[in-house]
Amino acid sequence: MSDQPVIFEEVSAANGRRVGFARLNAEKALNALNPAMIAALRPQLERWADDPGIACVVLHGAGEKAFCAGGDVVATYHAIQEAEGGRSTFCEQFFEQEYRLDYRIHTYPKPLLVWGHGIVMGGGLGMMVGGSHRVVTEASRIAMPEITIGLYPDVAGTWFLNRMPGRVGLFLGLTGARMNAADALYTSLADYFITAEHRDAIFAALADVAWDDDPELNRGHLSLLLRRFADGCRGERPDSNVLEHIDFIDHVTDRHSVAGILEAMRESSPEDKWLATATRNLELGSPTSARVIFEQFRRGRHLSLKQVFRRELAMSVQCTRRHDFPEGVRALLVDKDQNPRWNPATLAEVEDSLVDAHFEAPEGLDPSPLDDLPE
Numbered sequence: 001m002s003d004q005p006v007i008f009e010e011v012s013a014a015n016g017r018r019v020g021f022a023r024l025n026a027e028k029a030l031n032a033l034n035p036a037m038i039a040a041l042r043p044q045l046e047r048w049a050d051d052p053g054i055a056c057v058v059l060h061g062a063g064e065k066a067f068c069a070g071g072d073v074v075a076t077y078h079a080i081q082e083a084e085g086g087r088s089t090f091c092e093q094f095f096e097q098e099y100r101l102d103y104r105i106h107t108y109p110k111p112l113l114v115w116g117h118g119i120v121m122g123g124g125l126g127m128m129v130g131g132s133h134r135v136v137t138e139a140s141r142i143a144m145p146e147i148t149i150g151l152y153p154d155v156a157g158t159w160f161l162n163r164m165p166g167r168v169g170l171f172l173g174l175t176g177a178r179m180n181a182a183d184a185l186y187t188s189l190a191d192y193f194i195t196a197e198h199r200d201a202i203f204a205a206l207a208d209v210a211w212d213d214d215p216e217l218n219r220g221h222l223s224l225l226l227r228r229f230a231d232g233c234r235g236e237r238p239d240s241n242v243l244e245h246i247d248f249i250d251h252v253t254d255r256h257s258v259a260g261i262l263e264a265m266r267e268s269s270p271e272d273k274w275l276a277t278a279t280r281n282l283e284l285g286s287p288t289s290a291r292v293i294f295e296q297f298r299r300g301r302h303l304s305l306k307q308v309f310r311r312e313l314a315m316s317v318q319c320t321r322r323h324d325f326p327e328g329v330r331a332l333l334v335d336k337d338q339n340p341r342w343n344p345a346t347l348a349e350v351e352d353s354l355v356d357a358h359f360e361a362p363e364g365l366d367p368s369p370l371d372d373l374p375e
Helices: 035-050 073-082 089-106 123-128 157-161 168-175 181-186 196-208 215-231 246-252 258-268 273-284 287-299 305-320 324-334 352-357
Strands: 006-012 018-024 054-061 066-068 112-116 119-121 133-136 141-143
Touching: 006 035, 006 196, 018 035, 018 196, 035 054, 035 089, 054 066, 054 196, 054 215, 066 112, 066 123, 073 089, 073 324, 089 123, 089 305, 112 123, 119 123, 133 181, 133 215, 157 168, 157 287, 157 305, 168 246, 168 273, 168 287, 196 215, 246 258, 258 273, 258 287, 287 324, 287 352, 305 324
Parallel strands: 018 054, 054 112, 066 119, 112 133, 119 141
Antiparallel strands: 006 018
């Protein structure tokens, strides 16, 4: 087995073209995204974008458990502990480079297939959602659970949560509720449901596609290939938890505060396991994160993609300089005592000024390092 963070391969295809494959290679860590992965993946994507012989790119994860379980937040925790004066250069650079990678995937000039099998969370979803062709399987488990670690749904969460039906994005951001493949289709996080057994056949079939010079035509070629497989898998698609509970979601998110939403969820006393877990996540998550997520959704609905990444870089760095993010990572992933000591400890104690501070440019990051992203 190679110890390279990302395994790259090029396969010869029809019409003299090639297909580029990039496989995240940290199976034991559920392919958690780390700086070495980003440093390998970004420049290779650029090379493939500039190579006229590359017709299509595929991004997938090693093993059968996960495409990518998120960013390496444990590394950011240790960097925060070692930082002097509360400012971690490692964290600033990690978030900046991660968002540059995500932005490039969103704006990639060629068809980019993301095979979203298994766990797809946090930073993994940030990569998947930007692909031109996003496939989920019967094993896909998708979430933005940042409220449980004192963060917020970043990696363009401001963008894609606001583009879900109604206020579904707000609900998912506040609760970190886990989604299946059907939920991903309903919320526009994915495009195709195809059972995992077809992966190798699809990857092999890419070599037989009559690729063209025009990337738009090639996107169409890839769509037809994937649709053929997806049509044969319709009967195996799971039911959507989000769609099943859409009336509940609409009802509770009519409130104009996090406290009101949580009160409505408690009053409804959901016996359904999916809703009960969502309610518990909001109850036990960081109160500051909950308030920030509510404002993230409200303030971000009209932002461009570039504006989203610029704002989220500021928000993420602000989180690294405050209490709840490192404390949440400590409790859930480092010491694993499952008992984060949030500060402030309740929604009522979270002052508006603290929430507003998360949306301000951090010291040392004004102007934003992401100002150079193309429009």
